[in-house]
Amino acid sequence: MTSIIATGQLGDHRIRQMVIDARPDEIIGRKSKPLASDVFSKYLPGVHIWNIDTESQFRLQKKYFGVAAYIGLVNSPKISKKVFRIGRWLFGRGEIFGCSTGLWSVVYALEENPEATVYVSGVGLQGGSHWYRDGVFNDDTAMKDRILAPRLPEREKRRVKTTDPVFSELVGVELVEGFVLD
Incomplete structure (x- = not known):
């Protein structure tokens, strides 16, 4: 399962917790800051986490x-x-x-x-x-x-x-x- 999140929403603890509880295989952060990896890597070790730039x-x-x-x-x-x-x-x-x-x-x-x-x-x-x-x-x-x-x-x-x-x-x-x- 993939979670796609607007990185501007990462400040909302409820959003972060829903993603963590879902235990996705992959997390894609839309926009550039903060980086999704900075937020989720300690809670979901081994999950593929990356950000996609606006041009892509x-x-x-x-x-x-x-x-x-x-x-x-x-x-x-x-x-x-x-x-x-x-x-x-x-x-x-x-x-x-x-x-x-x-x-x-x-x-x-x-x-x-x-x-x-x-x-x-x-x-x-x-x-x-x-x-x-x-x-x-x-x-x-x-x-x-x-x-x-x-x-x-x-x-x-x-x-x-x-x-x-x-x-x-x-x-x-x-x-x-x-x-x-x-």
């Missing part, structure tokens, strides 16, 4: 979402923020973060398991309360996910199944009910 993440998103992956540059409702993001990116000082960690995990699973069915649960495509903190799942990120997820290639959509009716309807993938992972 973006290349994978482009492979699955095409030019729509660039939505990360212009997803803000404020014109000034859009111009600022594009300018920073053009001059090599900005990054395109693209989709949420949840949606990126789906893309990663598709890439790493080209012949397998990928089951999706808990990847919300709308802003609102986040289950692990008092804050809010960023509406900009939810908007990006709602734009990107339906753009998965049809051959990949056939391999995705979900327990979430909203995800099923918006993305156009099969809804499975009563699914329990052993």
Whole structure:
């Protein structure tokens, strides 16, 4: 099993503990700091832990979402923020973060398991309360996910199944009910 975590969430002890309790074979940290290995290596010796840089993440998103992956540059409702993001990116000082960690995990699973069915649960495509903190799942990120997820290639959509009716309807993938992972 692989755990993929936005390294910005590593400060939340509940998130860290859930990953430790899951006892994954591999942990991938999204973003650059703090390093996932700094946090988990003492609790999970022998687990393969690595961080993926934003450029590599973006290349994978482009492979699955095409030019729509660039939505990360212009997803803000404020014109000034859009111009600022594009300018920073053009001059090599900005990054395109693209989709949420949840949606990126789906893309990663598709890439790493080209012949397998990928089951999706808990990847919300709308802003609102986040289950692990008092804050809010960023509406900009939810908007990006709602734009990107339906753009998965049809051959990949056939391999995705979900327990979430909203995800099923918006993305156009099969809804499975009563699914329990052993």
